[in-house]
Amino acid sequence: MNTNGTITTTIENKIATLTFSHPASNSFPSNQLQALxxxxxxxxxxxxxxxxxxxxxxxxxFCAGASFDELLQVNDMDTGKAFFSGFANVINAMRCCKKVIIGRIHGKAVGGGVGLASACDYVFATTNASIKLSEIAIGIGPFVIEPAVSRKIGKSAMAEMTLAPTEWKSAQWAFDHKLYAQLFDTTAAMDEALQVFANQMASYNPEALYEFKKVLWEGTENWDALLYERAAISGKLVLSDFTKNALNAFKK
Structure with a gap:
């Protein structure tokens, strides 16, 4: 088992399958965010x-969000901002990517994992793919990922998740709120449908897809600055005694 996590890509029939893994519930330390x-x-x-x-x-x-081990090691604002900027970098890369990104969400997504799903252009999920934003409970907040999540599900639903940080929202809830485009009872059924969909996508004019993707992301041009401003907020909050105590309690 790779204790540092992995990022792997396979390309077949113009479809790139980008897979991330980490032994801690597919969470993300900063080096893994940079690699992605x-x-x-x-x-x-x-x-x-x-x-x-x-x-x-x-x-x-699917993804447990930020690495708690690394969050506990943050001792100054610059380090904190740099860590949370890792998620900003990923979301901005997904936003600006010239290719349509299809999300495959097979299991639970927490915090930054919800942000990753939200930054995909089209999402397949199973009924096991419940979601939660737990950040407020540990003294920070989903500031960096908020623009991506709110863009998909709306501010009201974002507030509903954020202010109930211990409550899981079902995959059906995520589907009803347009985070997930298609929902399946089994992973096998999801993968079969996803393969058909991806093959169809790969047959389309890539220039047309890119132009349409730009339309989808209109109005997000300020995210190059906004997400890093949000990272600074999180970087400051993670230094609080409240957050340090909450993180240590969670680990125990």
Whole structure:
């Protein structure tokens, strides 16, 4: 088992399958966030790729968000901002990517994992893919991912999740609020439908897809600055005694 996590890509029939993994419920330390950002940027400029499928390994959680181990090591505002900027980098890379990104959400998504799902252009999910924004409970907040999540589900639903940080929202709830485009009872059924969909996408004019993606993301041009301003807020809050105590209690 790789204790540092992995980022792998396979390309077949113009479809790039981008897979991330980490032994801690597919959570993200900063090096893993940087590796994912770099890979998305590389695929954006790869002429052999028209479509990207973003997925994680295993049968458990899709993504548990930020690495609590690394959050506990943050001791100054610059380090804190740099860590949360990792999620800003990934979301901005997904937003600016020239390829349509299809999300494959097989299991639970927490915090930054919800942000990743929200930054995908089209999402397949199973009924196991419940979601939660737990940040307020540990003294911070989903500030960096909020623009991406609110863009998909709306401010009211975002507030409903954020202010009930211990409550799981079902995959059906996520589907009803347009975070998920298609929902399946089993992983096998999801993968079968996703493969058909991705093959269809790969047959379309990549220039038309890119132009449409730009339309989808209109109005987000300020995110190059906004997400890093949000990262600074989180970076400040993670230094609080409240957050340090909450993180240590959670680990125990």
């Amino acid at each position: 950002t770099n890979e998305i940027n590389a695929l954006s400029h790869n002429d052999l790729v028209t479509t990207i499928v973003l997925k994680s390994e295993g049968e458990g959680a």
